[in-house]
Amino acid sequence: MLSRQLMLPRLAVRAIHTSSSLTSGHHIEHWWGPEKAVGRELVGFGSNGDNIYQDRLDYWYPAIRFRKEDGVISPLRQKEQSDWKKLTPEEKKILYRYSFRQTLSEYEAPTGYWKVMTAVVLSVMAFATYYAVFLNAYVYPELPPTFQNEYKEAQVERALVLEKGNFLGAPTKYDYENKKWK
Known part of the structure; x- marks a missing residue:
């Protein structure tokens, strides 16, 4: 079965689920469970109130940070509370990458899935053409x-x-x- 992103690359919501609610009988692709959310800071409500990280075009504010707090980011979080002019561009980039998975331009960048979809469509059309030729040549009788x-x-x-x-x-x-x- 094709993944959601492969079938609908532009419309797909790329998410890392960290809430504990799973609907029975449904498979959620990136479900991590509540144990993976430990150490991540809850920073907002999110798009629907779940404690999940989502990159979305319509609601660009996830409920939790993308990465866990560790020794690299803790001093930067303290430095972040003071004047931002004292932060270097590299530190700002690290802060951003710990909060978000990708930038908006990375999210909107073409993925190349159109090539796969075009290949599938052309393959199906070729198979249907060969099947029709086979039927006309070997199965159907002569015209009356x-x-x-x-x-x-x-x-x-x-x-x-x-x-x-x-x-x-x-x-x-x-x-x-x-x-x-x-």
Whole structure:
């Protein structure tokens, strides 16, 4: 079965679920369980109130931070509380990467899934074409003689002769003396 991101690459919501609620019978792709959320700071409500991390275009504010607190980020969090002008660009990037998985431009970057989808569609079309050719060549019988043009013309002439006296329909449009249509 194709993953959600492969089927709908632009519409898919890329999420790391850390809530403990699982609906029965449904498989959630990136479910990590509540034990993986330990050490992550709860920073907001999220899009629907669950404690999950989601990269979304319509709601770009996840409920928890992307990475756990560790020895690298703890001093930066303390430094973050004071003046931001004292932070170097590298420290700002580290702070961002600990809060978010990817930037907006990384999220919107083309993934190349259109190539896979195009290959699948063209493969299905090729298979259907080969199957139709196979059926026409080996399965279907020859066309009956009633499909030939000579037979169709003879049928029209026969109908005109049989309906010569009618005042409605095709015989009214046929010139019987010159043997051509009016």
